[in-house]
Ligand code: BES
């Protein structure tokens with residue numbers, strides 16, 4: 097039976113297995129789900145075994161385990177390493193979901209007329225890495241596995257992949273491959289397939305601003321003693337100028353400026369600003385002066401408050417001058433910014449702009465390097481050929497705003513080209529309520545991955 101026929105015949109089962117995986121609430125950020133995160137690892141291991149892996153094991157780390165699998169058919173053939181993550185983001189706020197986040201349902205939407213699977217992790221990343229296991233199973237069943245295959249599926253991507261570096265460094269030989277396939281990004285649309293060639297990096301900070309040594313009556317002291325929330329807001333506001341340019345000294349020193357031609361090419365990607373605004377229900381976009389939306393997301397760094405708190409937020413009104421205020425602030429980085437350096441620049445600047453009326457603490461949570469991958473490697477060309485075959489259209493390279501910090505480490509330590517072979521859409525609501533993944537995306541992804549293996553073997557042997 098051909099790969100395509102096997103996929104067709106097993107469609108319902110392929111879908112139901114993914115739904116089972118989505119029922120496991122493997123939220124890595126929240127210790128309350130610890131057992132579920134381990135259960136998801138077990139599920140992945142068993143799926144690899146059933147698909148035909150010779151090796152499928154759970155590799156313990158200081159945190160959540162990494163599932164490793166392999167099928168080596170012939171050491172003279174090229175080897176593909178698949179990376180993905182079985183952990184998911186917290187589903188909060190639950191009340192904004194139309195159906196419970198860990199009880200997947202399939203519903204039609206205007207963008208997915210054939211149905212989309214609504215569940216936390218459906219697009220990020222369970223639905224996407226699971227396509228690789230199913231493509232592997234289909235290739236095995238049809239006796240047509242064209243390359244050796246290895247899997248490395250981790251459980252801490254959403255919390256910074258703290259233990260993956262160590263695992264990669266300790267297992268370089270075992271992870272050796274000719275290409276690394278990662279399906280954890282977007283395409284422009286089903287009509288406009290694309291392959292991601294750039295990801296932003298990240299420096300994630302938390303700040304604490306303290307005024308007086310206790311909460312104060314805002315009448316007795318208000319106007320005379322610093323309100324740390326007011327001060328924090330002013331400090332944050334001052335970190336961007338009127339052109340939305342970040343004011344931290346040295347912040348842009350290492351930012352690679354693209355040539356006019358490179359920028360032109362980037363902006364040739366299909367993009368409709370009115371549609372973009374319409375889908376988000378915003379009257380206007382907002383960002384750094386002198387750059388288009390595509391550029392603001394793809395090639396420019398950011399500074400954003402992810403959360404801010406302090407003072408009284410309960411029912412009714414309480415008059416208080418709080419003692420403390422806090423914020424979580426992230427910066428998306430672009431080549432060649434270094435997150436340790438940026439975290440340091442942030443800390444120095446934040447302390448420098450704090451008025452004498454407050455004390456501040458700054459800490460870096462986690463970070464990661466930006467990455468740019470080649471759009472002319474053998475792997476890229478195989479991915480391009482595979483997409484052209486299944487979508488009937490040649491994909492274009494794009495640069496995305498999200499981060500997969502481990503990609504840069506793979507480039508440096510494993511020395512093979514990562515291919516960001518994502519099949520999701522930016523409207524899939526990643527990290528948001530009602531996350532979903534198109535059923536069609538899932539199946540076309542499986543088919544395209546199988547096609548990749550065929551093309552990669554052919555192109556590697558030329
Ligand atoms: N899959 C995403 C990254 C992504 C999303 C890339 C959309 C391109 C387009 C990944 O799971 C993720 O959420 N990454 C975090 C990284 C952070 C925890 C270090 C991110 O981008 O916020």
Ligand code: MN
Nearest residue numbers: 220221253280
């Ligand atoms: Mn992801």
Ligand code: MN
Nearest residue numbers: 185220254527
């Ligand atoms: Mn994510």
